């Protein structure tokens with residue numbers, strides 16, 4: 001684990017110019033590092049058709065094969081990101097336990113529930129950022145042990161408690177703020193703490209509190225790494241703190257920038273909106289309406305169907321700019337060209353999505369090792385069920401100094 005982390009750190013450092021980019025802004029800059037064909041990568045971008053970009057975007061393997069000509073370490077990088085998969089069998093949910101649980105969530109909680117059960121230590125459970133307590137229901141039912149479901153939203157606590165009571169489960173919802181001092185009072189030394197998709201600092205806070213209180217076991221599946229209180233990621237492990245790899249809040253979003261899964265309509269809207277925004281920026285700059293990038297507020301998707309010209313009038317009205325008569329077709333076309341450039345640049349950045357996610361996961365794993373836990377990392381379901389499919393499990397090693405392996 002330590003070797004993997006160190007090699008990942010080295011490769012991320014070495015290639016940071018490829019992933020520390022903002023494709024949207026890069027596409028606006030006609031003199032960016034890839035815009036001329038002098039670099040091999042720039043030449044490759046220039047030769048890609050929109051159809052090819054789209055094919056590569058939706059076929060990770062093909063994309064990596066093409067990119068590995070320019071980024072020779074890509075195969076090594078990808079092999080570092082392969083985690084053991086948990087067996088794909090799911091716990092059968094007894095009738096009633098699945099009430100109100102959406103389809104994909106069912107798969108997640110049954111698979112994660114099974115893993116929690118296999119690794120269970122302690123006499124109780126703590127379900128951190130529980131929502132309606134879907135995972136807790138399984139754990140209470142399977143183990144008979146008490147589940148404390150800690151959740152911020154009172155409505156979710158009320159719904160979760162009422163369902164648990166109807167099912168006769170030993171679950172106690174506690175409303176509270178994970179960041180408050182009182183949060184620790186929901187914890188006790190008998191609990192196995194679990195968290196399914198607690199965002200950013202919420203799962204970090206759990207790891208800090210739970211390891212401080214020496215809880216017997218911790219199982220989490222992290223998500224939304226960018227939802228942090230500071231401007232930069234604060235590594236937890238000593239190894240990561242000494243790695244010199246810093247990540248801004250914007251860079252913490254990179255692992256979440258999945259290929260759009262929302263179907264053809266959502267993708268069409270996105271392409272149209274981005275092209276319009278990029279074209280509008282070209283119009284503003286070239287017609288000297290403004291001399292810097294000006295963010296335009298979000299727009300109702302139905303307005304997009306009125307076309308680029310209507311978008312420009314709408315944006316100018318919002319920004320109190322007066323729009324002269326211009327060649328809208330020219331700027332619409334620039335917007336479209338910029339859009340495909342942005343998509344091409346994103347292909348490179350997306351090759352680093354999983355490596356960054358695994359780096360963040362291993363930071364937590366190494367922190368728990370440093371804190372006296374035996375740790376394993378795996379995937380608990382396939383990527384289609386949820387791209388946030390990493391699972392970190394830690395069991396307390398009593399009176400034994402944790403070691404890296």
Ligand SMILES: C[S@@+](CC[C@H](N)C(=O)[O-])C[C@H]1O[C@@H](n2cnc3c(N)ncnc32)[C@H](O)[C@@H]1O
Pocket residue numbers: 105128129130131132133134150151152153156176177178179195196197198199202
């Ligand atoms: C992504 S949801 C996951 C819910 C549940 N674990 C699941 O997978 O269905 C994150 C949950 O964290 C809760 N939450 C957000 N901020 C919180 C805070 N400061 N303290 C406690 N819970 C919080 C939200 O209300 C939400 O229910």
